[in-house]
Amino acid sequence: MSARDREVLESWLRAPSMPAGLVRRARIVLLAADGVPVTDIVERVGVSKPTVIAWKKRYVAEGLGGLADRPKPGRRPVIDEVAVVLATLEPPPERLGVTHWSSRLLAGEHRSGASGQDPRRRRALPQSAGQGRRAVRG
Secondary structure (H helix, E strand, O other): OOHHHHHHHHHHHHOOOOOHHHHHHHHHHHHHHOOOOHHHHHHHHOOOHHHHHHHHHHHHHHHHHHHOOOOOOOOOOOOOHHHHHHHHOOOOOHHHOOOOOOHHHHHHHHOOOOOOOOHHHOOOOOOOOOOOOOOOOO
């Protein structure tokens, strides 16, 4: 590891506005450069062994640039930003049962798809008797 790379990585550790993932990667690479065994890095940083090995390989192959986030696979969500802004100028529909927009309500109403819900985010929760209800005793 070059002195310049070490200096940059150490500055990432001290920077309060640096994303946590980048700080974690910097710690992994710095510890590895200091000769710390992979199993010790796993314990100190709190990541898996394959994660340590992957970040070490990426740093060796690509340098500091390899530690940056890469674009995630899949289609990016399509959101009509103008429609969202215009929606905030009007009260929410009565069917929602609220008087003001929240960020979640806006997102739900302006996602692509006929239902207004992203099917990847929907989870089936077990329905047991009385789930979500409290008995009121007086």
